[in-house]
Amino acid sequence: MNSTKIEWADMTWNPVTGCRHACEYCYARRIAERFGGGGTELLLEAARLAEGSIELEEPVMRTQKSGKTAKASFPYGFIPTFHRYRLDEPLKMNKPQTIFVVSMGDLFGDWVPTSWIKAVFDACLAAPWHTYMFLTKNPQRYVILDKMALLPRGDNFWYGTTVTSADDNTDLDMMDLQDSGLHIFWSVEPMMGPISEVSLWVQHPDLIIVGAETGNRKGKVTPERKWVDELQLNCVSFRIPVLWKDNIRKLYPDLPASAPRPGR
Numbered sequence: 027m028n029s030t031k032i033e034w035a036d037m038t039w040n041p042v043t044g045c046r047h048a049c050e051y052c053y054a055r056r057i058a059e060r061f062g063g064g065g066t067e068l069l070l071e072a073a074r075l076a077e078g079s080i081e082l083e084e085p086v087m088r089t090q091k092s093g094k095t096a097k098a099s100f101p102y103g104f105i106p107t108f109h110r111y112r113l114d115e116p117l118k119m120n121k122p123q124t125i126f127v128v129s130m131g132d133l134f135g136d137w138v139p140t141s142w143i144k145a146v147f148d149a150c151l152a153a154p155w156h157t158y159m160f161l162t163k164n165p166q167r168y169v170i171l172d173k174m175a176l177l178p179r180g181d182n183f184w185y186g187t188t189v190t191s192a193d194d195n196t197d198l199d200m201m202d203l204q205d206s207g208l209h210i211f212w213s214v215e216p217m218m219g220p221i222s223e224v225s226l227w228v229q230h231p232d233l234i235i236v237g238a239e240t241g242n243r244k245g246k247v248t249p250e251r252k253w254v255d256e257l258q259l260n261c262v263s264f265r266i267p268v269l270w271k272d273n274i275r276k277l278y279p280d281l282p283a284s285a286p287r288p289g290r
């Protein structure tokens with residue numbers, strides 16, 4: 027696990043890395059491809075050809091430029107990889123933390139074996155003093171897992187979906203979880219357009235986290251003031267707590283105070 031500057035978490039934990047979505051604004055892919063490597067070429071090629079995934083029981087060691095050997099964080103770049111040896115990390119940390127689970131991929135992508143997800147849930151359940159924040163672009167997988175009675179319940183489990191604009195329909199997939207009693211949140215990050223008032227009203231997430239796109243990508247979208255104001259007004263009307271990230275507060279310093287993050 028690593029400590030993080032992400033405002034809504036203390037730590038990130040990546041027992042699974044990699045993703046097959048193709049979000050143009052993805053920072054995780056850029057990092058994994060830039061700092062990745064160290065894995066076996068043969069395995070890498072096989073996974074690429076078969077659109078497969080890779081399971082690692084032990085870390086891959088990699089020789090750095092300095093000559094020192096260290097654990098490779100992304101031995102197979104952004105190819106979906108299960109780092110099974112990382113599963114016990116929450117258990118080893120006694121102090122309660124708010125943990126962003128799988129910040130460098132999508133744990134709930136269609137390509138992820140259910141056995142991987144179950145192993146991650148089991149590791150969370152073994153260390154119940156932490157708060158676990160999950161985030162996906164494929165919330166339909168939550169619904170499927172819930173029907174299989176695999177989705178852990180409890181105040182310390184939060185299930186999020188990324189909703190970047192009203193055109194992003196991932197929020198609709200969350201509707202099936204609406205009366206499930208689970209903690210649901212939306213990550214409106216990066217905000218790329220107005221957010222649907224109807225979806226907000228119907229789904230009523232327990233928390234919305236809002237942030238702006240970072241980096242210098244060509245075509246980078248800066249959230250318009252009217253999108254932000256509209257979302258703010260709707261959240262006040264529907265009594266939905268909002269956590270404004272610093273990167274959007276930098277654009278609009280007069281935004282109201284943020285809701286506390288889960289685990290606080």
Ligand code: SF4
Pocket residue numbers: 044045046047048049051052053054055130131132162163
């Ligand atoms: S879902 Fe997340 S990890 Fe996957 S490509 Fe999109 S931004 Fe990157």
